[in-house]
Amino acid sequence: MKALVAYYSESDNTKKLADALAFGLGTQAVRLEAVDVQTLSSYDLVCMGSPVQYGGPAQRVRDFIARMPTLSGKSCAAFCTMHAFGDRNTLQTLKTLLEAKGMVYLGGCSALGWSRLIANFGPRIFNRGRPNREELTRAEDLGRTLMAKMQVEQPTVAPTVQGVEGPRR
């Protein structure tokens, strides 16, 4: 099972969630800017991460998904961080955009994050230390859950053929 955790992040909040999710999946997260959309068809699972911006996914993430080829039957998941509101709409929008590419949505998660916008107007007290350990553990758990779901759909051990069991790839 080949999984990609791709994220866009301006102040590393979403990066932290991406790293935790990738850890749960046994892989490493990659910045969206480093991902070539043409390589996406080589993955079984694509996890897409974005900060909440103006109540939805960042425009860069929307643009990236718009450039993606159709990935019929491939699995996907989404994650985001926010200052206070908009995670539900962001996850729902990512789900809708990825499903429009033919992908099957398996789940998502969100966390709070320190906001550079708010910090401009006062002391950096809001959401200090977020995402916190609990939120990162939830992201790791989502990674493990996704891995388990993928393994049910794509067992690494092929069904017995003429009495021989072996890895599929």
Ligand SMILES: Cc1cc2nc3c(=O)[nH]c(=O)nc-3n(C[C@H](O)[C@H](O)[C@H](O)COP(=O)(O)O)c2cc1C
């Ligand atoms: C342009 C902009 C718009 C934002 N809009 C929202 C918003 O609508 N709701 C919210 O809760 N936080 C909003 N935030 C705060 C970010 O979602 C939050 O700080 C997020 O954790 C940043 O993630 P990052 O460090 O990965 O970029 C906004 C931040 C920026 C810079």
